[in-house]
Amino acid sequence: MAVRDVKAGFRNEEGIGTVLGILKQSFGERFQTGQSFREQHAHTTTYLPAQLPDGVVFVESAEDVKAVVKTCAAHRVPVIPFGVGSSLEGQVNAPSGGISIDFSRMNRVLRVSPADLDVTVEPGITREELNRELRDTGLFFPIDPGANATIGGMVATRASGTNAVRYGTMKDNVLSLTVVAADGEEIRTARRARKSSAGYDLTRLFVGSEGTLGVITSITLRLQGIPEKIGGGVCAFPSVAAACDAVIMTIQMGIPVARIELLDEVQMRACNAYSKLSYPEKPTLFLEFHGTEETVALQSAQFSEIAAECGGDEFRWTANAEERAKLWNARHNAYWASRALAPELDGLSTDVCVPISRLAECVAETQADITEQGLLAPIVGHAGDGNFHVLVLFDGKDPTSVAKVEGFIERLNRRALAMDGTCTGEHGIGQGKMAFLEEELGGAVDLMRSIKKSLDPDNIFNPGKIFHAGK
Amino acid sequence: MAVRDVKAGFRNEEGIGTVLGILKQSFGERFQTGQSFREQHAHTTTYLPAQLPDGVVFVESAEDVKAVVKTCAAHRVPVIPFGVGSSLEGQVNAPSGGISIDFSRMNRVLRVSPADLDVTVEPGITREELNRELRDTGLFFPIDPGANATIGGMVATRASGTNAVRYGTMKDNVLSLTVVAADGEEIRTARRARKSSAGYDLTRLFVGSEGTLGVITSITLRLQGIPEKIGGGVCAFPSVAAACDAVIMTIQMGIPVARIELLDEVQMRACNAYSKLSYPEKPTLFLEFHGTEETVALQSAQFSEIAAECGGDEFRWTANAEERAKLWNARHNAYWASRALAPELDGLSTDVCVPISRLAECVAETQADITEQGLLAPIVGHAGDGNFHVLVLFDGKDPTSVAKVEGFIERLNRRALAMDGTCTGEHGIGQGKMAFLEEELGGAVDLMRSIKKSLDPDNIFNPGKIFHAGK
Numbered sequence: 001m002a003v004r005d006v007k008a009g010f011r012n013e014e015g016i017g018t019v020l021g022i023l024k025q026s027f028g029e030r031f032q033t034g035q036s037f038r039e040q041h042a043h044t045t046t047y048l049p050a051q052l053p054d055g056v057v058f059v060e061s062a063e064d065v066k067a068v069v070k071t072c073a074a075h076r077v078p079v080i081p082f083g084v085g086s087s088l089e090g091q092v093n094a095p096s097g098g099i100s101i102d103f104s105r106m107n108r109v110l111r112v113s114p115a116d117l118d119v120t121v122e123p124g125i126t127r128e129e130l131n132r133e134l135r136d137t138g139l140f141f142p143i144d145p146g147a148n149a150t151i152g153g154m155v156a157t158r159a160s161g162t163n164a165v166r167y168g169t170m171k172d173n174v175l176s177l178t179v180v181a182a183d184g185e186e187i188r189t190a191r192r193a194r195k196s197s198a199g200y201d202l203t204r205l206f207v208g209s210e211g212t213l214g215v216i217t218s219i220t221l222r223l224q225g226i227p228e229k230i231g232g233g234v235c236a237f238p239s240v241a242a243a244c245d246a247v248i249m250t251i252q253m254g255i256p257v258a259r260i261e262l263l264d265e266v267q268m269r270a271c272n273a274y275s276k277l278s279y280p281e282k283p284t285l286f287l288e289f290h291g292t293e294e295t296v297a298l299q300s301a302q303f304s305e306i307a308a309e310c311g312g313d314e315f316r317w318t319a320n321a322e323e324r325a326k327l328w329n330a331r332h333n334a335y336w337a338s339r340a341l342a343p344e345l346d347g348l349s350t351d352v353c354v355p356i357s358r359l360a361e362c363v364a365e366t367q368a369d370i371t372e373q374g375l376l377a378p379i380v381g382h383a384g385d386g387n388f389h390v391l392v393l394f395d396g397k398d399p400t401s402v403a404k405v406e407g408f409i410e411r412l413n414r415r416a417l418a419m420d421g422t423c424t425g426e427h428g429i430g431q432g433k434m435a436f437l438e439e440e441l442g443g444a445v446d447l448m449r450s451i452k453k454s455l456d457p458d459n460i461f462n463p464g465k466i467f468h469a470g471k
Numbered sequence: 472m473a474v475r476d477v478k479a480g481f482r483n484e485e486g487i488g489t490v491l492g493i494l495k496q497s498f499g500e501r502f503q504t505g506q507s508f509r510e511q512h513a514h515t516t517t518y519l520p521a522q523l524p525d526g527v528v529f530v531e532s533a534e535d536v537k538a539v540v541k542t543c544a545a546h547r548v549p550v551i552p553f554g555v556g557s558s559l560e561g562q563v564n565a566p567s568g569g570i571s572i573d574f575s576r577m578n579r580v581l582r583v584s585p586a587d588l589d590v591t592v593e594p595g596i597t598r599e600e601l602n603r604e605l606r607d608t609g610l611f612f613p614i615d616p617g618a619n620a621t622i623g624g625m626v627a628t629r630a631s632g633t634n635a636v637r638y639g640t641m642k643d644n645v646l647s648l649t650v651v652a653a654d655g656e657e658i659r660t661a662r663r664a665r666k667s668s669a670g671y672d673l674t675r676l677f678v679g680s681e682g683t684l685g686v687i688t689s690i691t692l693r694l695q696g697i698p699e700k701i702g703g704g705v706c707a708f709p710s711v712a713a714a715c716d717a718v719i720m721t722i723q724m725g726i727p728v729a730r731i732e733l734l735d736e737v738q739m740r741a742c743n744a745y746s747k748l749s750y751p752e753k754p755t756l757f758l759e760f761h762g763t764e765e766t767v768a769l770q771s772a773q774f775s776e777i778a779a780e781c782g783g784d785e786f787r788w789t790a791n792a793e794e795r796a797k798l799w800n801a802r803h804n805a806y807w808a809s810r811a812l813a814p815e816l817d818g819l820s821t822d823v824c825v826p827i828s829r830l831a832e833c834v835a836e837t838q839a840d841i842t843e844q845g846l847l848a849p850i851v852g853h854a855g856d857g858n859f860h861v862l863v864l865f866d867g868k869d870p871t872s873v874a875k876v877e878g879f880i881e882r883l884n885r886r887a888l889a890m891d892g893t894c895t896g897e898h899g900i901g902q903g904k905m906a907f908l909e910e911e912l913g914g915a916v917d918l919m920r921s922i923k924k925s926l927d928p929d930n931i932f933n934p935g936k937i938f939h940a941g942k
Contacts, residue, residue: 115828158668187915193824196893204675353664357586422667444658454925
């Protein structure tokens, strides 16, 4: 498995040429084929080399999307949806060329219903924009993958992040989608009822399909009331195992923590250096509680007891917003703190997820592997879900360094699979994890292939992602 | 739309004859073709006329299921999975004949992990059996559709029930499935991690597929800690609208009610008569709170204030288990109380679900329709989800009575759809709601057909359900 090596697919040169001409004519200035536009739509935060689309169309409506899909379908040219490009596994690359659909101009809130706690948006709105627009309603959209991703992109990769432990992932928070299918027509996956048993769950099928089954044109989301009070706290532990024990007890007792994040000792050292802090350089949990004055205090007290029982240091917490921001500063800047450990190196962010009973073991074995290989690779985990990230720092120009990272990633994924975990908790498969998906689900991937073929017979939707369609 | 009229499908007599012979040989006494066995596996709680399978096989392992599917697939004979037959829309009928797979002997708990709050079971275990087996772990499986259904059946119909408002539906509580596909091989839809972004969400695709895509052989479920304290209460309101306002405020404030059930005045009258109670015969909410002594008291106090604000009577509640059982008695016996209103009549239980902002309007219009038609039809709603049931009492032998019910059901579903709701919140489509599914989702049903065709090209899995495969 060569993590930095992405294969080019078959390029339908004739079809691409025809489509470029048609789109230029229909979209004028809203269709761009210049090198810089093409680069911006492929060269993103992924560690994989860029594979440029042949053109970028800036859509403004579902009608635009239908027109693009119809044109591309007629000439068998790939269509690659693009939000802000914050995906990590090569999801917006164009290995067979084709047309990137840029959603930045389709970013409106279409409707909101405070009584139903739901909202309908266009795919190009980012989560921060959405929450700004919702502020007056007393509601918010909780899913927070870190990056200021678009909602469309978050649907496509089944994103989650720090507070999935309380609010679930994108699969739990999408009520309905409209999608342009391979025939260029728009379908709606569900009505706006909070639950339904009406036929196959197409909503959940499109959530996490990474643009390979159709192009999303609107999204109806569940919202949450903004908590009256938010508490935050920090607690260091003698070992990753002790910290994980505290996490398991917290979940078992049903304490509704909103976030419970694990930073390992390397990450804490990086945070201290970057933000001039003096945290103990030990595995540390960062917690957040959402509720009222009373319930936040109650939850904090309950966690204090658990932490003490597991050998943790004193649990420092606060319900004061400013102090909370200070306590959480280390966690918020974790990524940049890690990069600052070696600014001259490249960074590869990868994630796996295991049953929480195996989290401590998986993290400890991974740390041992890092040490043995002489790698620099801090670990941050969404511990309540058993999901953790490793940010591997390496020299992308040095083949030895690259080979070392490739071996590490391979062992990390195999380790997670051996513990009945998954090769990705929240980044998706894209191009980077295709080999591991086959190892993880075996024959089930053939069912995925059948579904792909039935909904996208000409393989125009984001080809070369998740699995190779042909096998 | 004729609710009592189910069409027979094409019968592959030759294939059926061959399969009967093979299964008799391989399963001996575990394969039955007697009339009473066949009747037991079709004549269930549905209002639809029974359509008998040609034989019933009592499977004991996934290997048995594979053998049955391989045999039936080779001869293009339908396969209909059977739990306890508590489905309501004709899901276990055999319109094209075929083999009923009875799961009553595949009812083991295969593993349980208290640290991960999950369990793996065979499909034939009922939810009450499961909770009995879990008792020593301090955990429980919360989904409660009323009937003591099997977990396999609950997966297949995407069941939910009274406490979905707190714990979600089956779609939110299944981590992973094993399924025998059309080639007779077993696949696994996901690993045991609490979340994953690895490929298409096959788990959610099979949840709610009503046996039409494959046969489930094991289920891994998320569990919950048994609450330290359970509070229960009852509150009458001057109108359905006032009661629904209280529900909406409760949800908006984020009070984590475990159950919030609406019984209309007709249902309350039935309950009083049946259980010799003296509740006010007004729209009434039944609530349940799960938590600790403190949080249950807090939630009850919060709801009291809301109820007062919405013009409700005094909110009577208790955290004493015995008193709670008394308070909730009316709700628990609602079904039998309704039937007792006219024991000589047939009962048809139907459900729709709308955005909660439209619930009061939908219930009020439905009540007006009931009155206008002179029907006897109490209403019980899972109000926190916008889901409600109507139990229509009618004379199945009187064509006028049947026609009246059919007209009512049709208007009820159209009303829910006009409010952006769904034709079924939790009963599924089966045979009874096929026409409404097309109205609800239009072109999306064609995508479902494509998926069905790709995974079950010979249409052997529970044919004639959800949609007609051919169209």
